[in-house]
Amino acid sequence: MTSEPLPETDVDPTGADGITFASVEDARERLRGVGYLTDDRLATTAFLQSALGKPLLLEGPAGVGKTQLAQSVAAATGRRLLRLQCYEGQDETKALYEWDYGKQLLYTQMLRDKIGQVVQDAPDISSAVERIAAQDSVFFSERFLVPRPLLEALTSPEPVVLLIDEVDRADEALEAVFLELLAEFQVSVPEVGTFTAEHHPLVVLTSNNTRDLSAALKRRCLHLFLDYPAADRELEIIRSKDTGLADALAEQLVGVVRGLRELELRKAPSISETIDWARTLAVLGVTELSAPVLAETLNVVTKYERDLGIATRELPRLVDPNATVPGERGHGHGHGHGHGHGAPETPAGPTSAPVPASAPPRPAPDAGDGRDVRAGKDAPGRHDEQYYGSPSAASGRPRTVTPGQGSRSFRPGGARKRPL
Numbered sequence: 001m002t003s004e005p006l007p008e009t010d011v012d013p014t015g016a017d018g019i020t021f022a023s024v025e026d027a028r029e030r031l032r033g034v035g036y037l038t039d040d041r042l043a044t045t046a047f048l049q050s051a052l053g054k055p056l057l058l059e060g061p062a063g064v065g066k067t068q069l070a071q072s073v074a075a076a077t078g079r080r081l082l083r084l085q086c087y088e089g090q091d092e093t094k095a096l097y098e099w100d101y102g103k104q105l106l107y108t109q110m111l112r113d114k115i116g117q118v119v120q121d122a123p124d125i126s127s128a129v130e131r132i133a134a135q136d137s138v139f140f141s142e143r144f145l146v147p148r149p150l151l152e153a154l155t156s157p158e159p160v161v162l163l164i165d166e167v168d169r170a171d172e173a174l175e176a177v178f179l180e181l182l183a184e185f186q187v188s189v190p191e192v193g194t195f196t197a198e199h200h201p202l203v204v205l206t207s208n209n210t211r212d213l214s215a216a217l218k219r220r221c222l223h224l225f226l227d228y229p230a231a232d233r234e235l236e237i238i239r240s241k242d243t244g245l246a247d248a249l250a251e252q253l254v255g256v257v258r259g260l261r262e263l264e265l266r267k268a269p270s271i272s273e274t275i276d277w278a279r280t281l282a283v284l285g286v287t288e289l290s291a292p293v294l295a296e297t298l299n300v301v302t303k304y305e306r307d308l309g310i311a312t313r314e315l316p317r318l319v320d321p322n323a324t325v326p327g328e329r330g331h332g333h334g335h336g337h338g339h340g341h342g343a344p345e346t347p348a349g350p351t352s353a354p355v356p357a358s359a360p361p362r363p364a365p366d367a368g369d370g371r372d373v374r375a376g377k378d379a380p381g382r383h384d385e386q387y388y389g390s391p392s393a394a395s396g397r398p399r400t401v402t403p404g405q406g407s408r409s410f411r412p413g414g415a416r417k418r419p420l
Helices: 024-033 040-052 066-077 101-110 112-119 125-133 149-155 172-184 215-219 231-240 247-261 271-283 291-296 305-319 371-377 391-395 403-410
Strands: 056-059 080-085 097-099 145-147 160-165 186-189 193-196 202-207 222-225
Touching: 024 040, 024 066, 040 056, 040 066, 040 222, 056 066, 066 080, 066 160, 066 202, 080 149, 101 112, 112 125, 145 149, 149 160, 149 172, 149 186, 149 193, 172 186, 172 202, 172 215, 231 247, 231 271, 247 271, 247 305, 291 305
Parallel strands: 056 202, 056 222, 080 160, 160 202
Antiparallel strands: 097 145, 186 193
């Protein structure tokens, strides 16, 4: 997809400052020059953002290059990057501006004598108040205003790139503060007035979809969903980073990582973690990918203990689909259901029958994530022969009561009488 270059003017008709990218191909090549590889859709969106002067909202899973795109746009255009990292409980004093009350009080104390001179010949209190009010601009001015990233982006004497990172983590109240900035490129400060941008910043917002953003916010932005790239694109990204890993091994590693992403992991490996894994293997001098070698370095891409166990169990199959995995479950997927282990499966649910004495013992509670085990133990009617933690449940045999036990339980006088 190509587009005609925009006419060379100081300010384009849309209100954006200058020509950030002259065309889709220009956007692609300049981003590639700073190490960010794009496809047609992403290059087109980057060009349209600069041509239309609109904010860009990037949504998608963590680790697919959303934040990196803003950093690369800043590097490719030579603009300064201002970053606002959003978090829960954040308010406008951390995002927009902060009023420096300490500095204001210090100025007031230093000018106390001058204030006395201003009001010393006032005939009454009303006149004195009017004279002090006439000096409001001295004490409520920009000199006491501490700009935060949003206000700094508008008051910057040169065009900048404003990154509002993980906007989905911000509270809805702060999200409402963004609306004026995104629509009009201006913000209102009650003590001073309205600040309007002299140079429109390139605004990039990122979201990991931890919550739905408001329609008002999305309406003001161009939208792009970034997902994990295709295998050939990810391999090209790894090659462009000069990891030092041989091409054949890098291609095999990409296949392993894509297989890990299909497992039920709490956190799937990101692109940056794949690059780190490739560099790790290159530093270790690995010349052949094997399950043991990958297992030793698996902590580079898995950050939770449960994920590490699932990934380690599935590595032999991911490295070699024809390999025989010790203890491999019959269905062959690594979702950690905790059933299989060579024992025939028994249906779990409300209609499950008690396990006969001849049946093999049930899997241990720590097998996999234990969901099927717990479902069977929590089924109605489980107290008929076995219950959770009973001796018979551990041995697999139904519990019996001897005649001697019954006679001791019900012999005359065996039970204490209750007082009437």
